[in-house]
Amino acid sequence: MRLSRYFLPVAKETPSDAQIVSHKLMLRAGLIRQTAAGIYAWLPLGLRVLRRIEQVVREEQDRAGAVELLMPTIQSADLWRQSGRYDAYGPEMLRIKDRHDRDMLFGPTNEEMITVIFRDAVKSYRDLPRTLYHVQWKFRDEVRPRFGVMRGREFLMKDAYSFDLDEEGLKASYEAMFVAYLRTFARLGLQAVPVRAPTGPIGGNLSHEFHILADTGESALFYDAAIEDVTRDELLSADAATIARLTGLYAMEEEEHGKADCPVPPDRLRTRRGIEVGHIFAFGTKYSASMGMTVQTGDGGQVHPHMGSYGIGVSRLMGAIIEASHDEAGILWPQSVAPFQVGLINMRADDPNCTSAADDMQGRLQGAGLDVLYDDRDERGGAKFATMDLIGLPWQLIVGPKGLAKGVVELKRRATGEREELSFESALARLSSK
Amino acid sequence: MRLSRYFLPVAKETPSDAQIVSHKLMLRAGLIRQTAAGIYAWLPLGLRVLRRIEQVVREEQDRAGAVELLMPTIQSADLWRQSGRYDAYGPEMLRIKDRHDRDMLFGPTNEEMITVIFRDAVKSYRDLPRTLYHVQWKFRDEVRPRFGVMRGREFLMKDAYSFDLDEEGLKASYEAMFVAYLRTFARLGLQAVPVRAPTGPIGGNLSHEFHILADTGESALFYDAAIEDVTRDELLSADAATIARLTGLYAMEEEEHGKADCPVPPDRLRTRRGIEVGHIFAFGTKYSASMGMTVQTGDGGQVHPHMGSYGIGVSRLMGAIIEASHDEAGILWPQSVAPFQVGLINMRADDPNCTSAADDMQGRLQGAGLDVLYDDRDERGGAKFATMDLIGLPWQLIVGPKGLAKGVVELKRRATGEREELSFESALARLSSK
Numbered sequence: 038m039r040l041s042r043y044f045l046p047v048a049k050e051t052p053s054d055a056q057i058v059s060h061k062l063m064l065r066a067g068l069i070r071q072t073a074a075g076i077y078a079w080l081p082l083g084l085r086v087l088r089r090i091e092q093v094v095r096e097e098q099d100r101a102g103a104v105e106l107l108m109p110t111i112q113s114a115d116l117w118r119q120s121g122r123y124d125a126y127g128p129e130m131l132r133i134k135d136r137h138d139r140d141m142l143f144g145p146t147n148e149e150m151i152t153v154i155f156r157d158a159v160k161s162y163r164d165l166p167r168t169l170y171h172v173q174w175k176f177r178d179e180v181r182p183r184f185g186v187m188r189g190r191e192f193l194m195k196d197a198y199s200f201d202l203d204e205e206g207l208k209a210s211y212e213a214m215f216v217a218y219l220r221t222f223a224r225l226g227l228q229a230v231p232v233r234a235p236t237g238p239i240g241g242n243l244s245h246e247f248h249i250l251a252d253t254g255e256s257a258l259f260y261d262a263a264i265e266d267v268t269r270d271e272l273l274s275a276d277a278a279t280i281a282r283l284t285g286l287y288a289m290e291e292e293e294h295g296k297a298d299c300p301v302p303p304d305r306l307r308t309r310r311g312i313e314v315g316h317i318f319a320f321g322t323k324y325s326a327s328m329g330m331t332v333q334t335g336d337g338g339q340v341h342p343h344m345g346s347y348g349i350g351v352s353r354l355m356g357a358i359i360e361a362s363h364d365e366a367g368i369l370w371p372q373s374v375a376p377f378q379v380g381l382i383n384m385r386a387d388d389p390n391c392t393s394a395a396d397d398m399q400g401r402l403q404g405a406g407l408d409v410l411y412d413d414r415d416e417r418g419g420a421k422f423a424t425m426d427l428i429g430l431p432w433q434l435i436v437g438p439k440g441l442a443k444g445v446v447e448l449k450r451r452a453t454g455e456r457e458e459l460s461f462e463s464a465l466a467r468l469s470s471k
Numbered sequence: 472m473r474l475s476r477y478f479l480p481v482a483k484e485t486p487s488d489a490q491i492v493s494h495k496l497m498l499r500a501g502l503i504r505q506t507a508a509g510i511y512a513w514l515p516l517g518l519r520v521l522r523r524i525e526q527v528v529r530e531e532q533d534r535a536g537a538v539e540l541l542m543p544t545i546q547s548a549d550l551w552r553q554s555g556r557y558d559a560y561g562p563e564m565l566r567i568k569d570r571h572d573r574d575m576l577f578g579p580t581n582e583e584m585i586t587v588i589f590r591d592a593v594k595s596y597r598d599l600p601r602t603l604y605h606v607q608w609k610f611r612d613e614v615r616p617r618f619g620v621m622r623g624r625e626f627l628m629k630d631a632y633s634f635d636l637d638e639e640g641l642k643a644s645y646e647a648m649f650v651a652y653l654r655t656f657a658r659l660g661l662q663a664v665p666v667r668a669p670t671g672p673i674g675g676n677l678s679h680e681f682h683i684l685a686d687t688g689e690s691a692l693f694y695d696a697a698i699e700d701v702t703r704d705e706l707l708s709a710d711a712a713t714i715a716r717l718t719g720l721y722a723m724e725e726e727e728h729g730k731a732d733c734p735v736p737p738d739r740l741r742t743r744r745g746i747e748v749g750h751i752f753a754f755g756t757k758y759s760a761s762m763g764m765t766v767q768t769g770d771g772g773q774v775h776p777h778m779g780s781y782g783i784g785v786s787r788l789m790g791a792i793i794e795a796s797h798d799e800a801g802i803l804w805p806q807s808v809a810p811f812q813v814g815l816i817n818m819r820a821d822d823p824n825c826t827s828a829a830d831d832m833q834g835r836l837q838g839a840g841l842d843v844l845y846d847d848r849d850e851r852g853g854a855k856f857a858t859m860d861l862i863g864l865p866w867q868l869i870v871g872p873k874g875l876a877k878g879v880v881e882l883k884r885r886a887t888g889e890r891e892e893l894s895f896e897s898a899l900a901r902l903s904s905k
Binding site: 073106136 | 513
C-alpha cells in the first residue's frame with residue numbers, strides 16, 4: 038500500500054481527552070477516531086489490526102472445535118423476557134422501540150438468542166456436544182465511557198456458547214475453551230492471568246476471568262508469583278498438566294482476595310493491576326431450563342443441556358496490546374497483529390533513481406508475500422521516521438541515495454531500534470524468513 | 472468440516488411464511504434463521520457464503536483503489552442534524568435514546584459520518600482524490616419486512632464514498648466504481664443491468680442502480696435487448712468502450728420509462744423484473760458544503776470536495792444469487808461463493824473400510840487446499856444426497872463399498888447432475904484443477 042493513496046491521519050500532539058497511553062497512541066497513530074461518546078470508527082490502519090486480532094481469536098476457536106455463525110446486533114425484548122433478564126439488566130442495555138412500538142435492544146450478549154436457535158434446531162443427544170461462536174458488535178451503554186476502546190460503548194466481542202448433555206461434558210467444553218484462551222493470548226504476545234471469578238449476572242457455578250497485566254488496568258489482582266513462570270511454549274501447548282498447574286495457582290481480584298484466606302506466602306504474593314480481556318462461565322441449565330430447551334437422551338429421556346459462555350473483548354484487546362507493548366516513540370506491534378510487516382521509506386521522493394529503486398523494492402517485497410506500507414510521499418525523512426515509529430510496524434526498510442550509491446539499504450527493527458546496512462537481497466531474505 | 476460436528480439444521484418442509492424461492496431455500500438449507508421480524512441470524516453455512524460474497528466485493532473495491540475502514544453502527548443524531556437529514560429521513564430510521572437521553576440512531580447509511588471523518592483529517596488537495604469504504608451492518612426499519620434477506624431490516628452493506636477536487640475528478644471516481652460493480656457482479660455469476668436512476672433522498676445529479684434480472688424482482692425494468700449481449704469477459708475487462716456502450720444502452724425502471732420517450736424500437740425492447748443490488752450516486756458538494764468540509768487547492772484557495780457514494784447490498788446479494796441459480800432440488804452455488812467446494816459423502820458410516828477410505832479422502836482433499844464438507848454421519852444415503860443437493864455445493868464425491876471394491880468413487884457435478892465413476896486420484900486431480 039502506498040501511503041500517498043492511503044488514509045492515515047496521524048497527529049503530533051497528544052489529544053487532550055485521552056488519559057491512558059493506549060488511547061493516546063490509538064488516536065495519534067490514526068487507528069481510531071471517536072464519532073460519539075464511547076463510539077469509534079476504525080480507520081484503515083486500526084481496522085487491519087482489529088481484523089488480525091479477530092483472526093487469531095477465530096483460528097483458536099476453530100481449533101477448539103467451535104463452529105462460527107453470526108447473530109444480529111438487534112434483538113427482540115421478548116427473548117430476554119423468556120429468561121427473565123429483560124427487567125434484571127441495568128441501564129447498560131440500549132433499549133429501543135421500533136416503528137411498530139415493539140421493544141427491541143442492541144445485544145450486549147447472546148445467551149438467550151443462541152439458546153433459542155439451538156433449541157429449535159437440535160432435538161437429539163447425537164447432536165451434542167456442540168460449541169457455537171460469533172464475532173459481532175455489541176453495545177453496553179456505559180455511564181462514563183473512557184479509556185478509548187478499553188471501555189467503549191460499541192465494541193467487538195467474540196462470544197461462544199457450549200451445549201453438553203451433562204455436567205461432565207460441560208467441564209470438558211469449559212476446559213477446551215480455557216486452552217483456546219491461553220493459546221489466543223499467547224499468540225497475541227500477551228501474558229494473561231486466569232483469575233477465579235465470581236459469576237455475576239450471567240449466573241452459574243464456575244467462572245474465570247483472563248487479565249492482561251498492565252499498570253493502567255482497572256482491576257487490582259493478587260496472585261502467586263509462580264504464575265509468571267509459565268512460559269509461552271507451555272501456554273501454546275496448554276496440556277492438562279499446564280492447566281491444572283495454572284488453575285491451581287492462586288489469583289484473585291482485590292475484593293475476593295480480601296475475603297479469602299490467602300494461601301500464598303507473603304514473599305510469593307504479587308499484586309498488579311489487570312485489564313480483563315476474557316471471561317468464561319459454566320452456568321449449567323440456567324437458560325436451557327428457563328427457555329424450555331430439551332434434547333432426547335440415548336435411553337429416550339429428556340434433559341436440559343448444560344451450557345457455558347465464553348467471551349473475548351476483541352476491540353479491547355487492541356488497547357491491551359498497546360498498553361503492554363509501546364515505547365516513547367509509539368506502538369510496538371507484535372508480529373501476529375501488525376497491520377503491515379514492513380514500512381518501506383523512500384528518503385527522497387524527489388530523486389528519480391531513489392524512487393525507482395524504492396518502487397522496485399515494494400514490488401519485490403509484496404511478491405514475497407509481505408504486507409508493505411510504502412511511504413512514497415514527498416516529505417522530509419525525519420517526519421517519515423517519526424510516523425513509522427509511531428505506527429509501530431515491526432520492520433522499517435529505508436532507501437536513500439547515499440545507501441544506493443553503495444548498493445545498500447538500511448533495515449531497522451522497531452522493537453529494539455537496531456539498524457543495519459545490507460544489500461537489498463539480504464534484507465529481502467531476512468524479512469521473508471520472519 | 473465433518474457434518475457430525477457442524478451445525479446445519481436443514482428442513483424437509485417448505486416454511487409456510489416464505490413467499491419467494493430464495494427465502495424458502497435459505498431457511499430449508501440452514502443458511503439463516505429469523506430471530507425477529509426482518510432480522511436474521513446467519514447459521515454457519517450461510518455465514519460462509521456471506522463472507523465469500525463480502526470478499527469478492529472487497530477485492531474489487533481494493534482493486535479500484537478504495538481504502539477500507541469501519542464505521543460504527545450507532546450514530547449521533549447531531550451528525551444528521553448538520554446535514555439536515557435527521558428530520559427529513561422517514562420512519563425507516565431506527566431512532567434511539569441512550570441512557571443520558573441523547574438522540575442516537577442505527578445508521579442506515581454513512582454520508583454524514585464519513586464527511587466529518589474526512590473533513591477533520593484532510594486539509595490539502597494533495598490528499599485527494601480518495602475513496603473510502605466499509606462493510607458494516609445497517610438497519611432500515613421497513614414497515615413490512617419480507618422476502619427474507621432481500622428486504623430485511625438489519626442487513627450487511629458495502630458503502631463507499633469518494634472525495635474529489637472537482638466535478639471531472641468525481642466523474643473519474645464514479646466510473647472507477649462503475650467498473651468495480653460490473654466486475655463484482657460478473658464474478659458472482661450474476662447478470663447485472665445498470666439502470667439510470669432518479670437520485671432520490673441522497674440527492675445529486677448522476678446515479679445508476681444495478682439490477683439482477685429475476686422474476687421475483689420488485690422493480691419492473693425496460694431495457695434494450697443489446698444489454699444481454701454484453702459478455703462476462705467484457706464485463707470483467709470493463710474498459711472505457713464497454714462502459715460507454717453499456718451506459719449508452721437504454722434501461723429504465725417502469726416509472727421513469729413511462730415518462731421518457733423511449734428510443735428503443737419495440738422489437739428490441741425487453742421488459743423483465745429486477746432485484747436492485749447496487750446503487751451509485753455522484754452528488755457533488757451536497758454534504759461537503761452543508762457540513763463545512765473544505766480543502767486547500769494548489770493555488771491557495773479553498774474548495775468543497777465533490778463527493779459520490781456507492782452501495783452494494785451484500786446480504787441481499789445472497790438472495791439474488793439463489794433467485795438466479797437454483798433448481799427443484801435446491802441451490803446451485805457459483806464456484807466463487809460456494810460455502811464449500813466439495814461435499815464428500817460416506818455412503819456407509821457403519822462400514823469401517825468405507826469410513827476409513829472416506830476419512831483418508833477428506834484429509835487429502837483438504838491437503839490439496841479444497842474446502843470440504845464431509846457427511847460422515849450414520850444416515851441413509853438418500854437423505855445425504857437430498858441434503859447435498861439442497862445446499863448446492865458445486866461438487867459431490869461419493870464413497871461407497873461397491874465403488875471401493877472396484878477402486879472407484881463417484882463424482883457428481885451439482886449444476887448438471889452429471890455423474891462419473893473414476894479413481895480417487897483422478898477425482899482429486901479434477902477437483903484440484905477447478
